Structures are given as structure tokens and as C-alpha cells.
Amino acid sequence: MSESQLAAADTTPDGRPLGGTLMEMKNITLRFGGVVAIKDISFDIREGEIRAIIGPNGAGKSSMLNVINGFYHPQEGEIWYRGARRKAMKPYQIAKLGIARTFQNIALFKGMSTLDNIMTGRFTHMNASLFSQILWHGKAAREENENREKVERIIDFLEIQSIRKTPVGRLPYGLQKRVELGRALVAEPSLLLLDEPMAGMNVEEKEDMSRFILDVNEEFGTTIALIEHDMGVVMDISDRVVVLDYGRKIGDGTPDEVRGNQAVIDAYLGVPHDD
Amino acid sequence: MSPEFLYTIEVIINGLMTGVMYALVALGFVLIFKSSGIFNYAQGVMALFAAMTLVGFQTGQIPFSHLINAVLGTSVHHFGWHIPSFVAILMTLLVMIAFAWLVERYVLSHLVNQEPIILFMATIGLAYFMEGFGDLMWGADIKKLDVGIPSGGSLWIEDLTIKWAAEGTTFYGWYIDKLDITAAIVAIILVITLTLFSQYTATGRALRAVADDHQAALSVGISLRAIWVIVWSIAGAVALVAGIMWGAKSGVQFSLSLIALKALPVLMLGGFTSIPGAIVGGLIIGVGEKLFEYSIGPMIGGATENWFAYVLALVFLVFRPQGLFGDRIIERV
Ligand SMILES: Nc1ncnc2c1ncn2[C@@H]1O[C@H](COP(=O)(O)OP(=O)(O)O)[C@@H](O)[C@H]1O
Numbered sequence A: 001m002s003e004s005q006l007a008a009a010d011t012t013p014d015g016r017p018l019g020g021t022l023m024e025m026k027n028i029t030l031r032f033g034g035v036v037a038i039k040d041i042s043f044d045i046r047e048g049e050i051r052a053i054i055g056p057n058g059a060g061k062s063s064m065l066n067v068i069n070g071f072y073h074p075q076e077g078e079i080w081y082r083g084a085r086r087k088a089m090k091p092y093q094i095a096k097l098g099i100a101r102t103f104q105n106i107a108l109f110k111g112m113s114t115l116d117n118i119m120t121g122r123f124t125h126m127n128a129s130l131f132s133q134i135l136w137h138g139k140a141a142r143e144e145n146e147n148r149e150k151v152e153r154i155i156d157f158l159e160i161q162s163i164r165k166t167p168v169g170r171l172p173y174g175l176q177k178r179v180e181l182g183r184a185l186v187a188e189p190s191l192l193l194l195d196e197p198m199a200g201m202n203v204e205e206k207e208d209m210s211r212f213i214l215d216v217n218e219e220f221g222t223t224i225a226l227i228e229h230d231m232g233v234v235m236d237i238s239d240r241v242v243v244l245d246y247g248r249k250i251g252d253g254t255p256d257e258v259r260g261n262q263a264v265i266d267a268y269l270g271v272p273h274d275d
Numbered sequence B: 001m002s003p004e005f006l007y008t009i010e011v012i013i014n015g016l017m018t019g020v021m022y023a024l025v026a027l028g029f030v031l032i033f034k035s036s037g038i039f040n041y042a043q044g045v046m047a048l049f050a051a052m053t054l055v056g057f058q059t060g061q062i063p064f065s066h067l068i069n070a071v072l073g074t075s076v077h078h079f080g081w082h083i084p085s086f087v088a089i090l091m092t093l094l095v096m097i098a099f100a101w102l103v104e105r106y107v108l109s110h111l112v113n114q115e116p117i118i119l120f121m122a123t124i125g126l127a128y129f130m131e132g133f134g135d136l137m138w139g140a141d142i143k144k145l146d147v148g149i150p151s152g153g154s155l156w157i158e159d160l161t162i163k164w165a166a167e168g169t170t171f172y173g174w175y176i177d178k179l180d181i182t183a184a185i186v187a188i189i190l191v192i193t194l195t196l197f198s199q200y201t202a203t204g205r206a207l208r209a210v211a212d213d214h215q216a217a218l219s220v221g222i223s224l225r226a227i228w229v230i231v232w233s234i235a236g237a238v239a240l241v242a243g244i245m246w247g248a249k250s251g252v253q254f255s256l257s258l259i260a261l262k263a264l265p266v267l268m269l270g271g272f273t274s275i276p277g278a279i280v281g282g283l284i285i286g287v288g289e290k291l292f293e294y295s296i297g298p299m300i301g302g303a304t305e306n307w308f309a310y311v312l313a314l315v316f317l318v319f320r321p322q323g324l325f326g327d328r329i330i331e332r333v
């Protein structure tokens, strides 16, 4: 605890003070049969920062996000969240703790409209009983209206008013990514996990998405952990970067520190990739 | 209008009403299949069980009386009271919800991530278990179900339509059973309610979300297990409605569970994942089999209603394997 208090005095590269530790992964090891996807990795996520996770394909980045949101359960290690050790939990329980996410391969509800997709993001904030929902009365009706307002605000923020009623399966890829971000954002998460939010986008779409991520971080103060391949983007928007390679951590620090780290250069930056 | 024409219309109307009943049973299948990928073989038995339980409650039957008598040497059978239909229906609904919870807790939760065929077999086991359990609880005798739904031909419709025939022809008016009319109205209300529920409530959206993508649903905080209990409860309620209508029509007995067999061609036609498909499929089969029996039946010895639906569905399968509204199945390579 005292360590994180001390560290809280640190600042981000652009001079903003870094908050206390929100999440701490301690000596995480995750195996799939013989494959070791994550090997004894420790790192922390500080309140209010944008934390990037980078590394070549198969490095274990997605697996790490899946550990954080409970899809995968590590065989070894501890996960600390808000100063307490988190016991093994189901993903839906972890969502209730305020951790929202997007997926590397978009996981939207394809048959539902943009509006309905984003509405599902409010699920953890809905407490009305099933009975009250069936009667569409009292608490349920009030909650529907309140949540609807929050959803509309996110829709405005992401500039997707024109596709509110469109089934998301029909939207182009870039917009689907944006809707998925909206669904995660509307939960008002304390920690937002983004798995390759800009993969497969053109330059313009990437710029839009970068701007949204920065705005979310600045306006809502949301802590973000994101995986990204585009080094330019990572260097631009992240406060601190952790670098993985073959399931191990090979670097951790500010973008500048990471850029200068020889192991990182060898393992990742030196390797040409065609994304 | 010629009597010929009027009779044809009558056949179509009766077909539509039978179709509504088929659609109702098919709906129960679709709800469960969409949300959990399980083909619930027990849907028909659930309707039978619900109807038996309803009659048992209504007539004040003592559950497991055969068992009690065999063990204790007593000869109890009824409490000697009668419970009003409405209360008995609510009580049966609670039983179906409890059943849904038990199925999730003791069967489905142990089979998460199993192959669909394993889940299918589990529901076959469930069907036989429920059938036996129902017999043990309420007895295997044929029961009369009467919840006060009017039955018999509607005189009003008969009187009205008799005047439509052309002067000098013989026409006795349309025979439309009041029970069928009631069943159609109830089914329509049920479908509208379910649609509104799934469109405009948080839980309804969660149901659709789970049907669409399990991982994404989990990531927004939806518990799959809670949703499965709800889905099975709704399927139980649908089974109850089907059991009441079918039971009132032809008595509560084992053959009631075979209405599930009528749902199969409906599902082949409408697709396993589409609620509109189940409804339209049910109507097409209802009308199709009645019209076929009316027009072609007499030439080939009748009783075509037993097999017509399957032939229609098979012919259809050849041309559109994913059903009317089902998602096109594209093999990933
Ligand atoms: N569900 C899984 N089952 C088996 N192996 C997996 C699973 N998920 C990830 N892996 C393996 O873990 C390693 C890391 O994968 P991943 O975390 O997806 O990498 P990244 O996101 O960095 O590209 C890979 O070798 C991958 O094959």
C-alpha cells in the first residue's frame, strides 16, 4: 500500500499526476495444456492512466485481458483490485466490479440495433425486479428511461446518431468497433479493457478512435488498458507500456523508456510486421 | 358466394387456428434453442406435465397418492377441495418455474460447453424422467381438463355465414370451434407479450443478447445461468398454455406430449432460431394440411394429416435448408 502511495506522486509523460494502483497482477502464470500463454508476469495499472500492452502475435496480450476480466483463470498468481485480492470470479461478476471490455474480434449482438447493443452495456446498472419489468412499471420504467438517457449521451459522444436503429451486423467494420466501444463505455467502468481497438482500420478511422480513447480518458477520467499493434498510436496515446513476448514480460515503462529498451527492440520493434 | 368457395375459406380458417397451436409448441423450442443451442426434446412432455399438474391442483388430487398408498397402506386420493382455475393456473406456473430452476441447477449447469448432441440426449432423458414423474405424481389415467374455456361450434358465426351462400344452394354455415378461437386469441396475446418483453425490458434484451453471443453477454455482466432459468421458465409457461388448449380439446393423456412431433416440421419450415419463423411455419403447416386433406385427401383415402406436414417440410428442406427466416448456415473454412 505504502509503495503505491509513494508512486502516486509520479506523473505521466504529458505531466498529469498518476493515480494510485487500481489493479495489480502479481506473478500470473496461465497455461493451456502444454502451452504457456503467460509466464510469471507482474505489472500494475494506475488510476486514470492509459496503459498499453504490446508485443508480437501470440505474446499473450489477449490472454492477459481475458485473465483480467475473468474469461481465463490463471493457474498461478494473484490479482489485486482496489487494494484487495480478488478471488476467482465469473466474468459477469467481474463486469459488476466495473470492468468493461471490447474484443479483438468484435463481439457485438449482431441482430440487435446499435441502440439495443449499447443498452445492454447498462445491464450492471439495472436493478428492477423481473416482476416490475414485466409490468413496465415503477422502478423498471424509471431505470429504462435513465439508462436510455446515458446511452443517448454516449451515442452523441461517439457521433453515431445516424446508425442508432441499424442492426449492427450491417455496419461497416470501423463503425462496429465504435459501437462496441460505446457498449463498454456506457457501463461507466472504472477500468476499460480494449483489445486491439484499431486493428483493421484505415488511417482516418484510427485517428478517430485514438481521439475517442483520449477523450474518454480525459473527460471521464476512465482508466484504460489497451492492446495495440500500431506503434505510432501506442507511443502517442499511452502513459505507460508493458511489453510481452512469448508469454514473458520484457519491458515496462513510459513509451520513451520502452522505445530505448534493447530487449524490446530485438523482440518487437526490430521485427517487421505487416499489420 | 358458392358453397364450394365458402367451404374452402372455412377450411383455411380452421387450418390457421390449428396452425396457431402448432406455432405455440414450436415457439417453446425456438426460445430454448436460440438462447442455449439446445434442442429440447422434452418440450412436448413439459406441456403434458403442465396440463396434468393443472388438473391435479384443480381437482384437489393428492400428489403421489399411489406411492403413498403403496408405502403406508392407506387409500388416499383427493383432498376433497376444488381450486379455482385461475389460482390453479398460477400454481402450475410456479411449478414450471421451479422445474426450470431444477433443470438448470441439476442438469444444464453440469453440461456447460458440451456438444449439442450431448445436450440433446440429456433432454431425451429429461423427457422420459418427466413423463414417469408426472405419472407417479398424478396418475397415468386420462384426465379431463376444464378451465371454463367455451367450446363447441360458434352459433353466431354459423348464423352469420349461412346467409353468405348464394340463393338456392345448400350451405350450413361455417363450423368454427369456440375453443379454437380462444386458443388463437390466447396464443396471439402470448406472442405479443413475449415480443414486447424481449424488446423493451432489460431482461428481454439480455435474453436476446445471450441468444446472439455468449461471451459478449458475459462481458456486460449477464449471468448465463440466470438467463437459462428465465428461458426455461418462459418455455414452461408456453408449454402450460399449449397443454391447457390441447388438453381442453382432446383430454390430458400421453398423446398430448406427441404434439411436439407436430412442432418438428414447423421448425424445419420456419428455422430453429426464428420466432416469426415458428409462427409463419405453424400457420403454413396448419393451413396446408387442412387444405390438402380437404382437396386431395378424399381421392387417396384420407388421413393425410398424419404425414402431410413432414412431406411438406422435407420438400421445403431441399430448397431452403435454413428455413424461411433462419440464418443462412455458411460453413467456415
Ligand atoms: N483458449 C485458448 N486455448 C488454447 N490456447 C490458447 C487459448 N487462448 C490463447 N491461447 C494461446 O496462448 C498464446 C497467447 O495467445 P494470445 O493471448 O491470443 O496472444 P496475443 O493476443 O498476444 O496475440 C498463443 O499461443 C495461443 O495459441
Ligand SMILES: [Mg+2]
Residues within 6 Å of the ligand: A061, A062, A063, A104
Ligand atoms: Mg490478441
